[in-house]
Amino acid sequence: MPKVLVVDDSALMRRLVSNVLSSAGYDVDTARNGAEGIERVTDWQPDVVTLDVNMPEMDGITALSLIMQARPTPVIMLSSLTEQGARVTFEALALGAVDYIPKPGGTISLSVDDVADQLLHKVRAASRAKLRYRPVPNDGPLPAASARAPARPAVAPQARVGKPEGLVLIGVSTGGPRTLEDILPALPASFPWPVLVAQHMPANFTTAFARRMDSLCALRVRECSQPLPLEAGHIYIAQGGTDMVVSEYLGRLTVKPRAETPGHPWHPSVDVMVDSALQHLPAAQLIGVQLTGMGNDGARAMAALKRGGGRTIAESERSAVVFGMPQELIAADGATLVLDSHAVARQLLLWAPAKH
Incomplete structure (x- = not known):
């Protein structure tokens, strides 16, 4: 079975996610923060990483960027269901994360049974995924919504009133x-x-x-x-x-x-x-x-x-x-x-x- 690295600052979260994956036969290791996660990715060379978005010292986005530079690996982000959590998640996907798992109420601990199937489904998909890594310069800005290139017309084109042409x-x-x-x-x-x-x-x-x-x-x-x-x-x-x-x-x-x-x-x-x-x-x-x-x-x-x-x-x-x-x-x-x-x-x- 593939090797999965669980990176999270919460000991409870690491244990819960690890138990779900271990029970399904995955070889699991853990890291307590982003810096430790980068080191384990390089040394242990996992097939998939689950990475918490919100961590002290080094947040998940920064850790993701450095993982992709050190050893590009399929990464699944663990994100809150807030609007801010969603925005950060899309930044992570633009950086090269394969997928994400929302954490209801900001934590997975109270509903791990609800997300266990989703976690296994997404780890299985990530283990077979091809990376679409978008490199960014060191100390450069993270990928984000850019300015719109072509101008929008004042009135959108419409073939005829009622039904579009297709x-x-x-x-x-x-x-x-x-x-x-x-x-x-x-x-x-x-x-x-x-x-x-x-x-x-x-x-x-x-x-x-x-x-x-x-x-x-x-x-x-x-x-x-x-x-x-x-x-x-x-x-x-x-x-x-x-x-x-x-x-x-x-x-x-x-x-x-x-x-x-x-x-x-x-x-x-x-x-x-x-x-x-x-x-x-x-x-x-x-x-x-x-x-x-x-x-x-x-x-x-x-x-x-x-x-x-x-x-x-x-x-x-x-x-x-x-x-x-x-x-x-x-x-x-x-x-x-x-x-x-x-x-x-x-x-x-x-x-x-x-x-x-």
């Missing part, structure tokens, strides 16, 4: 935030189709995620926390803890959050989002994009989209942090094209040309 439907999980930063900022403000994103993510994190992406993209990025009209020039991020569905109101297409759909293990659900879009637009007016992630969410619905005359993209094994979700779409003969993540935006512009 929709782009993106499904993504582990490794998604960093991968989406390769794709969404590359779409110009004139991109003519609304873009819907179902990123597997818990409640309280998608608000910060949408704000971060909004600061990076020429398109406007909104969290789908209430019914919203589908408009060109916009990206809609499904709200954590819900499923995002396409619906129709007074002759106009909208997106809205809905309670998590029973029978679907991952949320926000990609399958549910794509199924709902197929109920309101012909498959030929839809583009499905299946990106990095573990599991098979989205494969069934996107394969049906392709069979109905729509077009789909599966991220390549070469660029995917975790190849599970795109691999399932390819295996179902549901991929029109298989592309590296950096080529996805270019293909979307070929299929739905921006209007000037």
Whole structure:
């Protein structure tokens, strides 16, 4: 079994996380702070590291940056569910962390049974993940939301009142935030189709995620926390803890959050989002994009989209942090094209040309 290093300043936390991993057969070692963690990464060479965000002396972000310089290793961040915790988590993902585990109430100790399955699932995925490390200069600024490059138009382009010409439907999980930063900022403000994103993510994190992406993209990025009209020039991020569905109101297409759909293990659900879009637009007016992630969410619905005359993209094994979700779409003969993540935006512009 892979070796896992648990880095946390709390002795109770180290013991609880270690017990979950040891019981599953993992070889586990611990470190009491970031500096000790960096030393153990170099000496013990673990396959995966779990790293607390908030630690005295050296915080998790600094430790992560130094780990990635000393010996790049798949890292899972342990983060609070606060807005500040979410922002720091996205900084960590931009630096190269593979995934994160939210700590309800700021600590995992009172609900370790609730997160044990999630911890094991994410450690298993991280042990197979490919790193997407973004080096930063020594003493340089941490990656953060940058200034928006292209200016936004005063009025977003819209083909006609009522229904857009088409929709782009993106499904993504582990490794998604960093991968989406390769794709969404590359779409110009004139991109003519609304873009819907179902990123597997818990409640309280998608608000910060949408704000971060909004600061990076020429398109406007909104969290789908209430019914919203589908408009060109916009990206809609499904709200954590819900499923995002396409619906129709007074002759106009909208997106809205809905309670998590029973029978679907991952949320926000990609399958549910794509199924709902197929109920309101012909498959030929839809583009499905299946990106990095573990599991098979989205494969069934996107394969049906392709069979109905729509077009789909599966991220390549070469660029995917975790190849599970795109691999399932390819295996179902549901991929029109298989592309590296950096080529996805270019293909979307070929299929739905921006209007000037």
